[in-house]
Amino acid sequence: MNNLGSNIMLVLLVVFLASCKNEVSEVETPKTFTLEGTIEGLENNTLYYRMPNKDYDALGYRTDSVVVTNGSFTLTDSIEGHHFVTFFTRMKELIKGTPRGYYPAKSGYLAAILYPGANIKVSGKASDFMDAYPENSDSINNELGTFHKKIYPLMNESVNYLVKSSFEENEDIQNTLKEKADSVTAIVNDVKKEFVTNNPSSVAALYYLSDMMMRSQIDNDIAIEAFNNLDSALTDMAYYKDISYRVNAINSTKEGAVAPAIKTTSTLDGNEFDLASYRGKYVMVDFWGIWCGPCVSEMPKVKEFSKKYNGRLEILGVNSGDKKQRIIDFVNKNDYQWQQVMDVRDSEVDNFVLRYNVNAFPTKFIIDPEGKIVKKFVGSGEEAFTLLEELLK
Known part of the structure; x- marks a missing residue:
């Protein structure tokens, strides 16, 4: 066989082996x-x-x-x-x-x-x-x-x-x-x-x-120390990423810190929303879900404040756990017309629950006109509304 024929056979053999290797790799990757x-x-x-x-x-x-x-x-x-x-x-x-x-x-x-x-x-x-x-x-x-x-x-x-x-x-x-x-x-x-x-x-x-x-x-x-000591082999796992977001949020959601960015198209109408657009006003960020009884029971009070302080106070609802259409039906039925965004659990950008280190529902953040966190409130109660009254009177 001449050199040209030998080269052709060699190329075909390499292609065949590579194909076999790919097939084996696919078989060896279980789902x-x-x-x-x-x-x-x-x-x-x-x-x-x-x-x-x-x-x-x-x-x-x-x-x-x-x-x-x-x-x-x-x-x-x-x-x-x-x-x-x-x-x-x-x-x-x-x-x-x-x-x-x-x-x-x-x-x-x-x-x-x-x-x-x-x-x-x-x-x-x-x-x-x-x-x-x-x-x-x-x-x-x-x-x-x-x-x-x-x-x-x-x-x-x-x-x-x-x-x-x-x-x-x-x-x-x-x-x-x-x-x-x-x-x-x-x-x-x-x-x-x-x-x-x-x-x-x-x-x-x-x-x-x-x-x-x-x-x-x-x-x-203790959590931060345990996180810092984790084996690097775990870094690609979803739990590791969840913890990393919460660790970052521990500092970024302290009182006096600038509130973490919320810039997203994960909205009810699909249009982009940017929390920074509310600068110059007080903001209540309300983490809630329709499945959460205390969240729903407080929403008439949220509505009352949104009307009472219209122009000075903005409300941002961050829903976790409900489908978009269910949220639309719920807010329209009750005339809750303030801005809503949806938490997306596996998103790199829209996992707001993790980025704000939310551990329970409802959770509310009061943000000042400069975009800094004034106070975080976990659970239902009058404290968040009492603070707003003091700030806006």
Whole structure:
């Protein structure tokens, strides 16, 4: 064979090998996980779960289920990234009922960290809590399972005190039971803090650091130190990014700081809105959701102030958790015509809840005419409106 023929054959061989390599790479990149287990006492029930999927509800989840037969189940589903997912059943033994409703106890949920390629085994029992954990599988879920074995019995003990107190008529006994619940909860939080600070390479600890910051269960200084010590291998995970936004927001939302920018087309009409356009006036930024009863109950008061101080006060609503059309219908029905923007959970720009380190709803920020934060108010109450009266009188 002449040199030209040899060269052609060599090129074809290289192209063929590259093609094969690409095909192998695609095969080697799994998009699914498998979760299988046997849980004594679960019998013939159904496990329900919510999977991250931005095409479904406003928070970016879809609800699904897996059938349990004689305590055993197998679930295979697709997923992108690492996600802490909980599974629950409607077994009455696991529902912490009270005379007025129930406690949504985390100890009643099966939990696992799901990600592409994971093959997770679960075992345990369902008694008056979900005493079942991922184990003998991958290291990520082994860490989570070992940790949950420590805190789930304590969490269950705490909620059982609360359930018992709800049926107690004697006020002194009620208070004693609630104090016991608080005492055990404090122990749980201490165990969590130890876990997140001592395991800088753990995906499970990363999730719990994010969760504790969201729920205000950890001091800012401790959270920042734990974040700064995290393994660099975790930086591409969504939980890491969430924490980084909250860490930045701890300083950027202090009193006297210039309020973080809100410049977005995530509005009800699709037109761009810029918070900076409100300079020269006082502003109330109201983080809310239709699903939030206290948020909705305060909105007539917000409306009253928007009219009373028209021209001197601007209201900005930041909705989290509702679809656009539902928000439009709600504000039009109630004539709430101030500016609304929508929080977008997985956006680099429009994740306002994280950028303002919002931990509860409603949360309100009062901003002065220079764009600086005067005060942050968490929860419902008259304090924000009292301050506005003082500033605008």
